[in-house]
Amino acid sequence: MRHTESGGPVRHRDRGQWLPRFSDRVLVVCPRCGGRAEVTPRPGLPPLKYVSELLFRPRRLTCAGCGTSAGWQAAERGSGLVLARLGGTEDPFFRRPLWLQTRCAGHVLWAYNEEHIEALAGYVGATLREGTAGHTQAMFPRLPRWMKESGHRTAVLAGLERLRALSACSSPGDRSDAAH
Ligand SMILES: [Zn+2]
Numbered sequence: 001m002r003h004t005e006s007g008g009p010v011r012h013r014d015r016g017q018w019l020p021r022f023s024d025r026v027l028v029v030c031p032r033c034g035g036r037a038e039v040t041p042r043p044g045l046p047p048l049k050y051v052s053e054l055l056f057r058p059r060r061l062t063c064a065g066c067g068t069s070a071g072w073q074a075a076e077r078g079s080g081l082v083l084a085r086l087g088g089t090e091d092p093f094f095r096r097p098l099w100l101q102t103r104c105a106g107h108v109l110w111a112y113n114e115e116h117i118e119a120l121a122g123y124v125g126a127t128l129r130e131g132t133a134g135h136t137q138a139m140f141p142r143l144p145r146w147m148k149e150s151g152h153r154t155a156v157l158a159g160l161e162r163l164r165a166l167s168a169c170s171s172p173g174d175r176s177d178a179a180h
Contacts, residue, residue, distance in 0.1 A: 012126030027099035034172035037063035104159035
């Protein structure tokens with residue numbers, strides 16, 4: 001068990017963080033050059049009132065490496081918009097492979113951006129997890145079981161370290177072998 005300098009367990013308090021919160025900036029594999037591109041809400045829109053708006057706001061994909069840019073809009077059904085479905089190793093909007101993916105403990109570990117990596121590292125690295133009940137959409141309770149097993153902690157933390165390194169890279173040659 002990991003301990004803090006004071007000898008106590010490393011605590012993690014689940015504040016009910018919701019995966020959509022991390023979808024404000026999604027790093028993806030560029031459809032043209034294979035380097036790192038970004039998927040973000042289209043600029044110039046009014047500030048968010050609710051995090052859930054990130055699931056249907058118009059998006060754009062931009063690549064600083066090759067200059068590619070593309071747009072996305074939520075499909076309409078009846079009088080409403082179809083919300084993007086988060087989860088898995090593709091970005092929820094353009095269905096591009098996530099840039100931040102790595103093989104880990106027989107699975108694929110993924111994240112949307114640097115802030116998401118840090119949130120996962122805080123959770124996985126903790127030896128004492130204080131949950132918050134009642135958040136049916138909360139991210140941490142919904143993580144796959146293999147990521148939460150204490151026997152995988154070292155492997156998952158090493159995987160998150162690889163994702164940190166990937167987040168600092170952007171050229172096509174830096175692409176993870178898991179990102180196909
Ligand atoms: Zn590109």
